[in-house]
Amino acid sequence: MERYTRTAMVLHWLIALLIIAAFTMGLVMVDIPGFTPTKLKYFSxxxxxxxxxxxxxxxxxLWRHRNRPPAPVAGIAPWQxxxxxxxxxxxxxxxxxxxxxxxxxxxxxxxxxxxxxxxQIPAAFEADTxxxxxxxxxxYWLTMALAALVVMHVAAALKHHFVDRDDILKRMLP
Structure with a gap:
């Protein structure tokens, strides 16, 4: 079985965890009423x-550009x-x-x-209401699109692992 590189795996799982954390933090912070130190901390x-x-x-x-991912698993439908x-x-x-x-x-x-x-990251432009x-x-909508795609991606990986019993998910596991 051809696998992803260790660097690709670390980046994949680290980014996945950070996206989930940022999404969760975003949901929590906007529900905090008022303008509190906790809310400011969560926004930061x-x-x-x-x-x-x-x-x-x-x-x-950049890593993916220099290190091509493994070839598709044999037997996968072209549409998949x-x-x-x-x-x-x-x-x-x-x-x-x-x-x-x-x-x-x-x-x-x-x-x-x-x-x-x-x-401090420089501002791209002046404040504009x-x-x-x-x-x-x-x-908001880009975030919701990302969340939906992440859910689809996870569902597809789990389907391949538990239903199709192929190596798709295993290639990205350490």
């Missing part, structure tokens, strides 16, 4: 997770192979689009992104 953590996902996604894309390819492309696009839209939304709101509380109103739903 959410931004840090987003910046980290963005950086690791860039690293993962094509669906997997499309899903992976969309996942990569959203791993960039979600954090970038969050950064742009934060910039439009006039709030700085200070990574890990140490490094109208742009903020536009970017908020953009970030």
């Amino acid at each position: 953590w959410h931004k840090w997770l987003g910046v980290t996902v963005l950086a690791l996604a860039a690293l993962r894309l 192979s094509r669906a997997a390819d499309v899903t992976h492309v969309l996942l990569y696009i959203l791993m960039f689009a979600v954090p970038l839209s969050g950064y742009l939304y934060t910039t439009a709101a006039g709030v700085p992104v200070v990574y890990l509380g140490l490094w 109208a742009l903020k109103a536009t970017l908020k739903p953009v970030h």
